[in-house]
Amino acid sequence: MRAAKLGLWLPIIVCSLLLTAGCHKKKTTFTPEPAPAAPAPSATAPGAGQQQQNLGTEGFTEKPLTANEAATKAGPVSAVELATALKTIYFAYDSDALSDQALAALTADAGWLSAHPDVRVQIEGHCDERGTVEYNLALGERRAASVRDHLARLGVAAGRLEIISYGKERPADPGHDEAAWSKNRRAEFRLPSAP
Amino acid sequence: MTTLHRIRSRGRDRVLVLLLAATPIVSLAQQPSQPPAPQPPAPSKPGTSDLTGVITGAAAAKLAIAVPPAEASAGVRLTDAAEIGQVFRDDLDFTGWFGLLDPQGEGRISPDRLRDPAAWKAVGAMYLALAKLSADGASGRFRVQLLETTKGQVLLDRTWGGQLSTDLRRLAHVAADAVVQQLTGQPGIAQTRIAFVSEEGQAKEVFLMDYDGARVRQLTVTHTINLSPNWSPDARRLAFLSFLGRKPSIYLLDETGAVTTLNPGGGDLNSAPEFSPDGRRLAFSSDRDGNSEIYLMDLATRRETRLTNNPAIDTSPCWAPDGRQIAFTSDRSGSPQIYIMGADGTGVRRLTFEGQYNESAAWSPEGGRIAFVSRIEGQFEIVVHDLASAKETIITTGRGDKENPRWAPDGRRLVFASNRDRVWSIYSIRDDGSDLRRLTRGAPAITPDWSPVRR
Numbered sequence: 001m002r003a004a005k006l007g008l009w010l011p012i013i014v015c016s017l018l019l020t021a022g023c024h025k026k027k028t029t030f031t032p033e034p035a036p037a038a039p040a041p042s043a044t045a046p047g048a049g050q051q052q053q054n055l056g057t058e059g060f061t062e063k064p065l066t067a068n069e070a071a072t073k074a075g076p077v078s079a080v081e082l083a084t085a086l087k088t089i090y091f092a093y094d095s096d097a098l099s100d101q102a103l104a105a106l107t108a109d110a111g112w113l114s115a116h117p118d119v120r121v122q123i124e125g126h127c128d129e130r131g132t133v134e135y136n137l138a139l140g141e142r143r144a145a146s147v148r149d150h151l152a153r154l155g156v157a158a159g160r161l162e163i164i165s166y167g168k169e170r171p172a173d174p175g176h177d178e179a180a181w182s183k184n185r186r187a188e189f190r191l192p193s194a195p
Numbered sequence: 196m197t198t199l200h201r202i203r204s205r206g207r208d209r210v211l212v213l214l215l216a217a218t219p220i221v222s223l224a225q226q227p228s229q230p231p232a233p234q235p236p237a238p239s240k241p242g243t244s245d246l247t248g249v250i251t252g253a254a255a256a257k258l259a260i261a262v263p264p265a266e267a268s269a270g271v272r273l274t275d276a277a278e279i280g281q282v283f284r285d286d287l288d289f290t291g292w293f294g295l296l297d298p299q300g301e302g303r304i305s306p307d308r309l310r311d312p313a314a315w316k317a318v319g320a321m322y323l324a325l326a327k328l329s330a331d332g333a334s335g336r337f338r339v340q341l342l343e344t345t346k347g348q349v350l351l352d353r354t355w356g357g358q359l360s361t362d363l364r365r366l367a368h369v370a371a372d373a374v375v376q377q378l379t380g381q382p383g384i385a386q387t388r389i390a391f392v393s394e395e396g397q398a399k400e401v402f403l404m405d406y407d408g409a410r411v412r413q414l415t416v417t418h419t420i421n422l423s424p425n426w427s428p429d430a431r432r433l434a435f436l437s438f439l440g441r442k443p444s445i446y447l448l449d450e451t452g453a454v455t456t457l458n459p460g461g462g463d464l465n466s467a468p469e470f471s472p473d474g475r476r477l478a479f480s481s482d483r484d485g486n487s488e489i490y491l492m493d494l495a496t497r498r499e500t501r502l503t504n505n506p507a508i509d510t511s512p513c514w515a516p517d518g519r520q521i522a523f524t525s526d527r528s529g530s531p532q533i534y535i536m537g538a539d540g541t542g543v544r545r546l547t548f549e550g551q552y553n554e555s556a557a558w559s560p561e562g563g564r565i566a567f568v569s570r571i572e573g574q575f576e577i578v579v580h581d582l583a584s585a586k587e588t589i590i591t592t593g594r595g596d597k598e599n600p601r602w603a604p605d606g607r608r609l610v611f612a613s614n615r616d617r618v619w620s621i622y623s624i625r626d627d628g629s630d631l632r633r634l635t636r637g638a639p640a641i642t643p644d645w646s647p648v649r650r
Contacts (some may be wrong), residue, residue, distance in 0.1 A: 059450025138487040138508040171553040
């Protein structure tokens with residue numbers, strides 16, 4: 001099923017990669033908004049003292065950019081296996097410090113990663129909803145980096161560990177109380193997206 | 196009360212709104228071709244002796260203006276005339292400059308005298324704005340005559356053309372800006388737009404709407420997360436953060452639809468883009484050197500300069516309007532606080548000391564104020580810091596968090612995101628905390644940025 005879907009999306013994925021591969025000013029599906037045609041002159045002769053000015057284009061066409069998220073690459077383990085094997089790490093508010101509980105979980109995670117040397121993982125840093133979008137992006141990055149750095153200290157090759165921050169944009173629990181927030185301040189392990 | 200003395204010109208204050216060749220059309224009335232421009236209202240005299248008691252309260256400090264319903268020429272649908280007239284009126288109201296009289300003449304003007312300046316003077320109006328929509332097939336012409344009511348002198352008489360089916364709101368906005376320019380000497384903001392991010396299923400896409408929340412249109416369909424759109428100073432490009440690639444990074448979208456990947460050199464997170472006031476550089480945050488620091492990119496050469504060097508989080512850069520300083524957020528003190536540095540990274544000083552979470556600085560267009568988000572008793576509010584006096588004013592109240600303040604180009608309003616009505620939405624508020632308006636409904640909407648006046 002995944003393969004069929006992938007085939008369908010392949011042209012779009014290629015477009016998307018072109019867009020994201022550092023190319024400069026790629027042409028996209030946008031077309032300029034046609035400038036409104038000037039109204040025909042009135043049947044009556046133009047009078048003095050009045051000028052009509054026509055609205056020009058205001059840019060930003062409503063035809064949207066189309067792209068597709070990167071496909072997930074098949075690897076030596078499935079996403080489900082990975083999610084089951086590696087424990088999610090939780091954090092205190094506005095902190096990237098690793099608690100004793102987090103350190104214990106990471107010791108177990110490092111053990112699993114050592115037993116699966118061909119697995120690369122992406123560490124996702126997340127935040128709860130309190131605080132701003134941009135600061136939480138930076139905080140999520142710091143949480144993910146904190147986990148990566150500790151796993152590296154435990155002997156996992158840093159080259160196997162990617163990090164990404166979603167800030168507060170992908171909460172695990174959509175609630176608005178401490179019970180939800182404590183689940184959302186986290187670092188989770190995923191398979192890396194395809195290059 | 197509005198304090199006019201805070202408002203200063205941004206220098207290039209001509210509003211060039213119309214791009215196509217002007218097409219002269221017939222003038223139906225005998226009006227002076229070049230009406231004299233009146234002086235802007237004197238800032239020190241907000242009260243006006245002309246008033247007869249019709250305008251009361253806050254409106255008494257404003258310019259009393261009458262905007263009777265727009266006239267419809269033969270062949271114009273009455274609903275079109277009503278719509279354009281209402282948008283024009285709403286635009287003038289939105290500015291906060293004017294006290295608008297009841298369009299029917301406060302019940303004291305007979306319907307056949309609603310276009311008579313003397314009748315309006317008698318009920319307290321200083322100005323009378325007469326609007327008329329006429330049609331020629333699918334094309335519409337919107338004419339606005341602005342008169343002062345004492346002598347009936349015409350201050351402005353202009354006509355704009357566009358398509359009836361699509362341009363009614365824009366025509367009203369152009370006319371309203373012309374009236375504002377004429378009466379205040381300040382560029383109007385009715386043609387400005389607000390970029391923001393809204394949820395589309397699991398994705399967050401970049402959207403655009405008019406400054407009043409109308410005409411929402413989607414700019415990206417990426418099926419991923421996009422955040423923090425930021426306008427270029429010419430209002431023709433948007434920088435934004437996107438998860439389109441493998442890592443969240445910064446992209447430029449220009450109004451022709453061309454997308455540029457800035458792809459700043461590496462790192463796992465490049466975020467918080469903000470154009471310099473001259474449009475030549477982009478300030479942003481990147482973790483390429485190990486943790487979040489502020490960088491500048493020269494957009495022509497792609498050369499990058501690192502401005503901060505601190506193991507703490509440094510993010511959310513924000514330019515002073517003169518381009519000489521940058522405000523940003525750092526948690527180097529142990530909690531996120533606003534700092535200011537020179538645009539070369541030197542002379543860092545801390546701006547905020549109240550509270551444990553101050554973030555998302557936005558420098559006002561005239562340069563004297565910085566708005567930011569502050570956590571106050573567990574709730575996030577918008578605070579305006581006056582740089583001269585260091586006085587801080589909390590301009591938001593009520594339930595819910597408020598985030599991401601950004602200034603209107605005239606410095607009189609701000610836009611921000613809040614969940615005060617449960618779903619995250621975009622709101623607009625006067626800089627003194629009055630006149631809160633909700634701009635979006637429906638899908639959650641965040642990270643607004645108010646466009647400059649397009650030149």
